[in-house]
Amino acid sequence: MRTNNAKRHDDQIERDVEKSISRFSQHMMSNSKWIKLVDKLVQNTDKILKIEFKKVQNDKIGELYLDEDTTFGFDYWKNGFEGCNSLGGWLTFKEIEFIIFPQIIDSNKNITQDLKEIENLINSVGKFSLEIDNSSLKLYCYKE
DSSP states (O other): OOOHHHHHHHHHHHHHHHHHHTTOSEEOOOHHHHHHHHHHHHHTTTTOOOEEEEETTSSOEEEEOOOTTOOBTTTEETTEEESOBTTOSEEEGGGEEEEEEESEEETTTTEEOOHHHHHHHHHHHOOOEEEEOSSEEEEESEEO
């Protein structure tokens, strides 16, 4: 059973997220679009080696952990992720300002991911706001 303090804490986090989101004029992602995207990424984990994300509440960059065993309803659900990230705890989709697919994964071992292939995978799901350069592919969830 949840305590009143835990509920107040959750409510405060929700208010912080909503306040942070309010500064953006464009909301680019819905929960259903997120689910389709995550499904596609999970189906192609052999091509997706690293995913980073930035939360709307702060400037911290975290990493999403998806593998072929990631399942809907357990590791992610209709509005977010349970664990599956380096910042710990639950991560709702609406908390994510953008995700980044870096090209270089490990420069010492010459491990990279193919950004063009990842872009094609993303585009096969639907229309997204993407920015690609020589070092990364960025998918925007919000824009100012």
